[in-house]
Structure formats: structure tokens, C-alpha cells
Amino acid sequence: xxxxxxxxxxxxxxxxxxxxxxxxxxxxxxxxxxxxxxxxxxxxxxxxxxxxxxxxxxxxxxxxxxxxxxxxxxxxxxxxxxxxxxxxxxxxxxxxxxxxxxxxxxxxxxxxxxxxxxxxxxxxxxxxxxxxxxxxxxxxxxxxxxxxxxxxxxxxxxxxxxxxxxxxxxxxxxxxxxxxxxxxxxxxxxxxxxxxxxx
Numbered sequence: 427x428x429x430x431x432x433x434x435x436x437x438x439x440x441x442x443x444x445x446x447x448x449x450x451x452x453x454x455x456x457x458x459x460x461x462x463x464x465x466x467x468x469x470x471x472x473x474x475x476x477x478x479x480x481x482x483x484x485x486x487x488x489x490x491x492x493x494x495x496x497x498x499x500x501x502x503x504x505x506x507x508x509x510x511x512x513x514x515x516x517x518x519x520x521x522x523x524x525x526x527x528x529x530x531x532x533x534x535x536x537x538x539x540x541x542x543x544x545x546x547x548x549x550x551x552x553x554x555x556x557x558x559x560x561x562x563x564x565x566x567x568x569x570x571x572x573x574x575x576x577x578x579x580x581x582x583x584x585x586x587x588x589x590x591x592x593x594x595x596x597x598x599x600x601x602x603x604x605x606x607x608x609x610x611x612x613x614x615x616x617x618x619x620x621x622x623x624x625x
Contacts, residue, residue: 441586522608
């Protein structure tokens with residue numbers, strides 16, 4: 427493991443950064459208590475209901491309409507964290523425009539995917555329990571694979587190849603876990619919304 431500009435890097439996909447000590451235990455306890463009052467809803471994808479529950483802030487992705495939609499603004503509990511995550515990524519404090527809070531009950535996971543192209547860089551915070559963040563990338567007829575153990579109170583960052591070339595997934599967890607995912611908007615999304623404002 428090597429450290430560069432405050433980031434911890436594991437051998438694996440280029441653009442993956444990870445740090446285990448992002449949150450304190452006190453911060454984690456406060457966030458989990460706050461999350462329990464959030465209006466979680468089952469994740470829905472083209473008529474399919476997932477086994478995890480989510481709530482979006484800033485922006486939400488409409489899978490039926492294949493587009494981003496404005497959502498409730500990031501509350502203070504998340505806006506300060508978003509600024510810290512942006513600093514971890516070496517970006518300005520307003521870099522992350524969307525936050526997705528996810529509740530993984532025991533047995534819940536997420537299948538292989540890449541985040542929608544409407545989004546740019548992705549940062550994820552893990553709370554309460556660990557998970558395995560798995561990566562895979564097609565190489566000819568085979569898959570190149572990597573796995574990152576994501577511990578409670580840690581943060582990971584996906585940019586570059588880790589974000590755009592590799593898929594990732596989380597196998598079913600055995601203990602209750604929460605995550606906070608921050609996403610920036612892609613340059614195409616920023617341009618599209620700017621043009622719609624000027625229309």
C-alpha cells in the first residue's frame with residue numbers, strides 16, 4: 427500500500443483510492459442515528475425492486491426516463507461530508523453534486539455495474555460493517571479481477587479507469603451496513619443543464 431497526497435492506494439484498478447480512517451467512531455454513530463429517520467425506499471430498476479433501500483439528495487437517476495432529475499438538496503449532515511470527500515479527491519468543496527444513502531440489510535448486495543455516464547467521479551463512505559468491493563474488467567475472453575475490503579468509517583474514490591473501464595459489485599452482506607455515495611456530474615451533464623437553463 428502506498429500513500430500519495432493523502433490517499434491510500436491498493437494494487438488494483440488505476441484511479442482507485444482508499445483510506446480507512448476517514449470518519450471517527452463518534453461521527454459514524456451520529457450519522458447512523460440520523461439515517462434511521464430518512465425516508466428510505468426500495469431501490470427500483472426497470473420494474474425490479476432490489477433488496478436494498480435508498481434515498482437520494484441533490485440529484486436522482488430516473489431509470490424509467492433514462493435521465494437525471496433534481497432531488498432534495500443535500501442536508502447539512504451530508505454537505506459537510508461531501509466537502510471533505512471532495513478534499514480527499516483533491517477537488518473543490520462543491521465538486522460532489524449528488525449523494526445516495528443506501529441501507530444494506532443482511533443478505534443485501536449490489537450486482538455488477540458501472541455508475542451511469544451522467545455522473546463523473548464517485549466517492550463512497552462505509553458505515554457499521556465491512557464489505558468486499560469487487561472489480562472486474564474484460565480482457566479478451568477473460569476477466570481481470572480485483573477485490574478491496576471496505577471497512578467501516580472508510581472512504582474510497584473511483585476515477586479514471588477504475589470508474590469508466592472496470593465494473594464493480596458488492597456481494598450480499600452478513601451484517602447491517604449503510605453507505606453514503608457522493609457523485610460529481612459528468613461534463614456532458616453539466617453542459618446539458620447549462621444549455622437547458624439558457625433555452
